[in-house]
Amino acid sequence: MGVAERRERERLQRRNDIIDAAERVVFKEGFDRVTMAAIAEKAELGKATLYLYFKNKEDLLFAIFLRGQEILFKMVDDSLKKAKSTRNKIEILLKVIFRFQSKHPDYFNLFFYFMTNRIEFSKDTEDHRRNEEMDQAFLNKWILLVDEGKQEGIIRKDLNPLPTVLLIWMQLIGMIKIYSVIEPEVNQLFRIKRSVLMNEYTKLIFQGILDT
Amino acid sequence: MGVAERRERERLQRRNDIIDAAERVVFKEGFDRVTMAAIAEKAELGKATLYLYFKNKEDLLFAIFLRGQEILFKMVDDSLKKAKSTRNKIEILLKVIFRFQSKHPDYFNLFFYFMTNRIEFSKDTEDHRRNEEMDQAFLNKWILLVDEGKQEGIIRKDLNPLPTVLLIWMQLIGMIKIYSVIEPEVNQLFRIKRSVLMNEYTKLIFQGILDT
């Protein structure tokens, strides 16, 4: 026991180095101006080498996306730990997405990109399996939360957890994406700040789902 | 009487023909695989000719977007005419966006594209002026609706019309975009149909804004 493991470890290490490099390029040059050449240079590797670790450009970018997702989910988990009530948990859930977009706009864009561009992946990658697992787990956590809320009598009884959660999730992500783009105009034309919008949004959602 | 008039008419006609061709290419090949060459060929014109009618590719694509927007806004107006109450109007408003995406998914995608990609246009085109006017008018209509609802005592008094309308608009568009992409998976994994989601969404929004 040794050589094979070491090899595998080194392989993963190098793979990670490449993702690091790619990330730095993406975050500096912008998501659709990345070139494989730039990544290779940043990683101090040959272009061809990248293809030993990733089937193509899309796959490499997907690996960055995955990192972003991990960060997001970790942010969510960490935040939830501090929450006291179910209601508080939901509130936090909404706000943490906003914060994720604020702190990691590039990850967010990547996240949105892969959410709205269903590429015909060879979906048999390890990366994709991990992604689906995480998605699943995350969704379940929300659903449990809604169930909990219903049992506690906080959330309306007539809500179907699954569609409700899906809807809020899609709507939240979609809204933040659009807002992140038009924020300057909204600011300038309507003088509405991000915090105001965030509060109004929370209010709206709460009024929509809370049992009063 | 009028060479000039005929010329102008023909010019508009040809312009329209080009947009037609562009549209067909976009809707067939996908939005970011369009090339000017393909459009020219479909229009049975020289590539250079396209540039007599549009300053550049972006401008041409924008013209398609504008068509989509006009269709959408017309769908909204037509629907609203049939509405009886303020509540009914709002309901219709939400549903018509869904319907727009169903009937014209390509227009919807273009619409979303131009909403989330702020390109540095030379915004001094006639097209852009028209676009901004339409946007403005559309937004105002919504705001009036909310105001109306508040006066009628249907909508919560504590809602600020402008952010509320913005939020619902962004969230609706964003959600439908995401849904349109992941619909197959949602269908397959969770067995949730579009109509169900649409109803749940309407319910959610109503609960969020209605005064009970």
Added chain:
Amino acid sequence: MGVAERRERERLQRRNDIIDAAERVVFKEGFDRVTMAAIAEKAELGKATLYLYFKNKEDLLFAIFLRGQEILFKMVDDSLKKAKSTRNKIEILLKVIFRFQSKHPDYFNLFFYFMTNRIEFSKDTEDHRRNEEMDQAFLNKWILLVDEGKQEGIIRKDLNPLPTVLLIWMQLIGMIKIYSVIEPEVNQLFRIKRSVLMNEYTKLIFQGILDT
């Protein structure tokens, strides 16, 4: 006598208007950035119309060149009138070329362009005939000057007027052309001003041709 003449007069007038327009474009946009479209617009005419008055772009530019040549030759003639001696005439001759380049750099460039780009003209144009006549006359004037100088005992007896004049002419034009381009560098690197160079040049030529 009347209609035909008026027609011809009008034709010339319009031709001149076009040259005017072309000139303004050339002098504003720079010599190799001129487009027929820009000229047509400035002249408030259709592009096709230009081709009724000039066989092609080259011919149109040649017409501007011709104007420049006329200006140059006129500057020379005017200057010579004020000269008192043969020696003075030669001095003036040299300096006036410098001045022409200073005052009309664009004409000068055109002048140089047509001097160093022998295009396969249809040289049977009226314009080209006029050009050759002027050239001839101008050259003769110089040669006479040298002859005069020799008779007066000012200029070395061993100089052959024709090659001498040709040489000085070519060398003067060529030098000024190069200088006009590298002037900034010469200024910066060697701190040699135009006036200094001009004086040195005059000195050099005089020492070369004067009989001492």
Added chain:
Amino acid sequence: MGVAERRERERLQRRNDIIDAAERVVFKEGFDRVTMAAIAEKAELGKATLYLYFKNKEDLLFAIFLRGQEILFKMVDDSLKKAKSTRNKIEILLKVIFRFQSKHPDYFNLFFYFMTNRIEFSKDTEDHRRNEEMDQAFLNKWILLVDEGKQEGIIRKDLNPLPTVLLIWMQLIGMIKIYSVIEPEVNQLFRIKRSVLMNEYTKLIFQGILDT
């Protein structure tokens, strides 16, 4: 011994092959009718490959120019070695430029082109550094020559070496350029041969600078 060395050697070789191809195209088609496509075809390479070796078209053409300059400067050096006196050196200097134009008219044209077209290069290329060095060295050699002549009492004491050298250089190049273009006409109209002109020119310059 070494892969790296071989690689570097091959790289230079290929670079040279490309310049060869470019040269053949330039010299055949004429300098401003060259296209990257034509060069690529002649070199039997893909267009994109050219861009691996040269940043852009200008850079590639500059490489040809540089070759010409090297040839010229070598011709000068070789000739000077055979010279016996300072006077003889100057004579040779003048004549060698004529000869350069005769033997390598295309190189000469390129030389002139780059002298009279200040292009906004990214002047940080290795090629440009070499060029400037050569220029500098060449100029210094001339100046030293004039200084030498003055010390030997051959050249007039009142001449400022720097402007004198600059003037002669510019005037010589400029004159030869013009002459190379109008030579046929001069021949035909005035029956003046190149050799005659060359002699007259040398005489003129000598009379201009020599101390008598």
Added chain:
DNA sequence: GATGAATGAGATTTCATTCAT
């Protein structure tokens, strides 16, 4: 395993000139 070299396949845009009216 690593990689420098090579490229196919475009992409957008420009402009002098012609032609139908």
Added chain:
DNA sequence: TATGAATGAAATCTCATTCAT
């Protein structure tokens, strides 16, 4: 006579990906 419309023919440059070593 005048012209708007149309275009052929380029031109430069880019980049993901493969291949030979």
